[in-house]
Amino acid sequence: MTSQTTLIVASPSAAGRHYECRRHVTCAMDDAWWKSSRHRMSQVIKCRFLPPARRKRLAAAGTEYWKSQARKYCDFCKCWLADNKISVSFHENGKRHKENVKKHISQLSKRSAKEFKQKEKLDDEMKKMEKAAMAAYLKDIQNNADLTSQELNDILSNGEGSSKLVLVPAPEKVPVWHEVKSESGNYYWNTETNETTWDCPEVYLSLAEQEEQKLKKQENEKAKERLKQEQQKDVYKEVNARLAREKMKEKAVKQPELIKNKSTYTSTFGPAERATKPYGSWTPVVNKPQEKVDLQLPKSSKEPIPVPVVYEPETPRIEFNEKKVESLGEGPVEFKKRKFNNHIKRNMRQKTDDD
Structure with a gap:
């Protein structure tokens, strides 16, 4: 039995988006063929974006679906991984992921500290400004106590304080549908329901209007x-x-x-006169005699024995004499001859002729 079927495939790079094959496959329909995913995927040649309305119609007609494995993006490591418990737990328990998380937390703490300091500075400046304004307001009130009452009376007399109806223009309704550009063509996206269609709706925001709004x-x-x-x-x-x-x-x-405090004024010009005694008057130095302190020591009846005087003997003076060589001699210089046969040392054991 042969029949014509349309395969719908979800690509791994864009999870959640369904694609429709432009080529209709004609082949034998049996259980063995449907079980083999390779044969089925080999028939898919070119795919294009499938809107949700078209997807619902194909699902109602009983079209077969094939979905790839879901993928998850790690914001800390900037990489894709399989969206299952085992792979996610293995990635999160890894050393690289933990280091990236620590770096991210440290950066957040530094930013929060800087923002806190800037906020404190702004608060201090605002407090100073409020204090200065309050001080000026209090001075104005002291100078003229009826200042606030006069201002209130002027406002009431001019009618500014009376209640008036102010016409506020109603906000313009922003269209729900927005035009989006893609490689295969332009499609339309609903901001409230997140639906997409290829059909042009009645009211939508074009690409040019979106750029104007941004500007x-x-x-x-x-x-x-x-x-x-x-x-x-x-x-x-x-x-x-x-x-x-x-x-x-x-x-x-x-x-x-x-x-008022100044009693006299100097009429002369020039540098000011210096004081005659800037450090005070001179005082004579008096040497006071020191008082003798009675130590209340016991008094001895005997006379004190004189301490013997020791005289050290004088060290003899050493004299050094110089010897002079008057002549080096007239005869020839003689040197001792070396004995060549005396190469054997006496303290060494000599060889014997005994057998």
């Missing part, structure tokens, strides 16, 4: 950052100006006090 978001983020920076600069300027005013006021208060 608008980037421009809005840049504008927000600029506004934040400008606001921070304005706040810093106000705080610095208030601090400068406070310092000027303190100087203005101190100057008249210094003028």
Whole structure:
């Protein structure tokens, strides 16, 4: 018995995606042929992306499926492995995986420490700014106690405080379907249900519209950052100006006090006169006699015996005489002749002629 069937295959590189063979296979249908996966896979030549709707229809028609082994991606080691308990446990218990996990944890701790320090600095700066603003506000209240009440009355009189209906534009509805580009062609993806179709829906976001939305978001983020920076600069300027005013006021208060305390003014020009005795007056040094201390020692009736004096004898002086050689001699120089036969030492045992 022969029949025409369509095989659907899942590739190992893209888990969860099903593919349909473009070529219909015509062969003998028996149990032995279906059991051999090699023969079945050898008939699959070219595959393309299969949408979920087409997949459901083929499943309802009773089409055969073949799925490859699921794979899992390790984020720490950046590698693929088989998605089963044995291979996952073997990989996680390995030395390389553990070292990568430790590195990742240390990097996270360093980043969190840096972020914590930056946050502390920002909090300190904000506290300083709030203190300076509160001090300036208290001074304004001391100078004019009715300042806040006047401002509130002005706001109420102008009608700013009255409740008004503000028309807020309704947010635009973003289409659910998005166009996606692939190697085999463009298809459409639903962001809510994660469905994909080759058929063009009525309302969808094209690729050009998606790029425009990304550019608008980037421009809005840049504008927000600029506004934040400008606001921070304005706040810093106000705080610095208030601090400068406070310092000027303190100087203005101190100057008249210094003028009052000064009794005399010097009319001469030039360097200031030095003090005649900067280190004080001279005092004479008096040597005080030391008082004798009575040690209350016992007194002896006998006279003390004088200590004998020992005289060391004088060391004799050593004189050195020099000998001079007046002449080296007129006769010839004689040397002792060497005895050549005396090569045998006397203390060595000599050979005997006895048999």
